[in-house]
Amino acid sequence: MTDGLTLPITYDQLMLLLMGLFMFVGATRGWRQEFFSSVVLLALTAVLVRPELAETVADYVNKLIRMILAFIQGFPSLDFGTLEELYGGIELPFDSNNPYPLLIAVLVAFVLLSYNIRVKLEGVTAMSRVLGGVLGLFNGFLVISLFREYVLRYFQKAQPAFFAAGEPAPRVSLAVQSVPTGELLAGERWELVIVLLGLMVGVVFVSMVTGKPIGNK
Secondary structure (H helix, E strand, O other): OOOOOOOOOOOOHHHHHHHHHHHHHHHHHHHHHHHHHHHHHHOHHHHHOOOHHHHHHHHHHHHHHHHHHHHHOOOOOOOHHHHHHHHHHHOOOOOOOOHHHHHHHHHHHHHHHHHOOOOOOOOOOOHHHHHHHHHHHHHHHHHHHHHHHHHHHHHHHHHHHHHHOOOOOOOOOOOOOOOOOOOOOOOOHHHHHHHHHHHHHHHHHHHHHHHOOOOOO
């Protein structure tokens, strides 16, 4: 008896899916915002060409975080001896010898922040949307490629003996456990959907009767 069911998704399929999503979002944002995202993502690729840059950045980030935490723990005292003692006792959140977890965190945080910034879309022309879609496609490729490279380089740093032995690159997989196999609208779920639809219809009806569009004060 098998342990579970397997749904295989290849890396190429995942890349095409994410690139399509980024292309769609880029078309809604316009080329200017996508161009800014492209510049930042291209800057993040510099650490692949010059790995020492990543170690330097991680070292400075560690020092900055340790300094901030030392001031917070020592507040309101500003005794430099106490602050220095606190600074030395704080564990480093990131290892400067293996800075790729920091880069993964920076990459994910930038994508979440960049693609959740609301802007006015009234001035976005059709050509801007087309160029934004093209840049979004490119940005999607950069995001998943950078994520892959950072993860692989992290494992190369964490397990150098394995990679030095000439072994083929290991397969990286993600397992999702305890996925329910029942019907989507079984039992009380169907009743919940009906209630939610009823509430939505009620809100729309009240808006039409009162003459106040939804979302306006």
